[in-house]
Amino acid sequence: QAVVTQEPSFSVSPGGTITLTCGLTSGSVSPSYYPSWYQQTPGQTPRTLIYNTNTRSSGVPNRFSGSILGNRAALTITGAQADDDSYYYCVLFMGSGAVMFGGGTKLTVL
Amino acid sequence: QVQLVQSGSELKKPGASVKLSCKASGYTFTTYTINWIRQAPGQGLEWMGWINTNTGNPIYAPGFTGRFVFSLDTSVTTAYLQISSLKAADTAIYYCARGPQYSSTWYIDYWGQGALVTVSS
Numbered sequence: 041q042a043v044v045t046q047e048p049s050f051s052v053s054p055g056g057t058i059t060l061t062c063g064l065t066s067g068s069v070s071p072s073y074y075p076s077w078y079q080q081t082p083g084q085t086p087r088t089l090i091y092n093t094n095t096r097s098s099g100v101p102n103r104f105s106g107s108i109l110g111n112r113a114a115l116t117i118t119g120a121q122a123d124d125d126s127y128y129y130c131v132l133f134m135g136s137g138a139v140m141f142g143g144g145t146k147l148t149v150l
Numbered sequence: 151q152v153q154l155v156q157s158g159s160e161l162k163k164p165g166a167s168v169k170l171s172c173k174a175s176g177y178t179f180t181t182y183t184i185n186w187i188r189q190a191p192g193q194g195l196e197w198m199g200w201i202n203t204n205t206g207n208p209i210y211a212p213g214f215t216g217r218f219v220f221s222l223d224t225s226v227t228t229a230y231l232q233i234s235s236l237k238a239a240d241t242a243i244y245y246c247a248r249g250p251q252y253s254s255t256w257y258i259d260y261w262g263q264g265a266l267v268t269v270s271s
Binding site: 041074076078080085086087088091092097098127129131133137138139140141142143144 | 195200212
């Protein structure tokens with residue numbers, strides 16, 4: 041069974057741009073996997089950022105954007121802010137009712 | 151406004167059972183799925199499955215069959231997660247979360263606040 045992969049960690053300077061990605065151990069990620077992205081600060085409830093590849097959830101600032109880059113789903117943060125220092129989880133809809141979370145990326149803003 | 155309010159923390163002994171609730175409000179309960187998601191201490195998020203709130207049909211992720219049961223009481227717009235034969239490895243925060251129903255897509259748009267289950271002798 042394919043596994044959803046994410047970079048374990050990334051760092052970005054305040055004001056910088058960062059792209060986190062989400063792949064599969066076998067195969068390519070396409071819009072048919074309906075990739076979605078969630079942000080979680082330790083001790084807090086997850087927050088929905090992006091769904092259906094590139095649709096921002098209500099209230100999410102437009103500096104968060106989603107896309108497909110090559111064979112991976114991508115979350116780009118433009119103009120990183122201190123409170124973007126969080127974990128980011130990608131989720132893929134594998135079909136047949138199966139959903140898989142990636143292991144998460146720890147983003148450090150410093 | 152849409153809200154998912156979960157029951158409180160639970161401390162259980164190994165072998166016991168626990169039933170968590172997720173009270174939905176602010177929308178028509180039977181038009182969205184309820185998903186359950188687990189987060190073990192210091193670990194990532196893990197999808198446990200969902201329940202169709204119109205039909206009551208559950209879908210369980212691999213690894214969450216047998217001891218885990220999703221159920222509903224639509225009269226009080228509440229979803230439940232029951233875990234039996236609890237093990238220390240079940241210690242985690244359990245989230246309920248709303249998703250689209252009768253759709254080709256999957257995502258979460260609203261999350262419950264989470265319920266911590268601690269299994270310890």
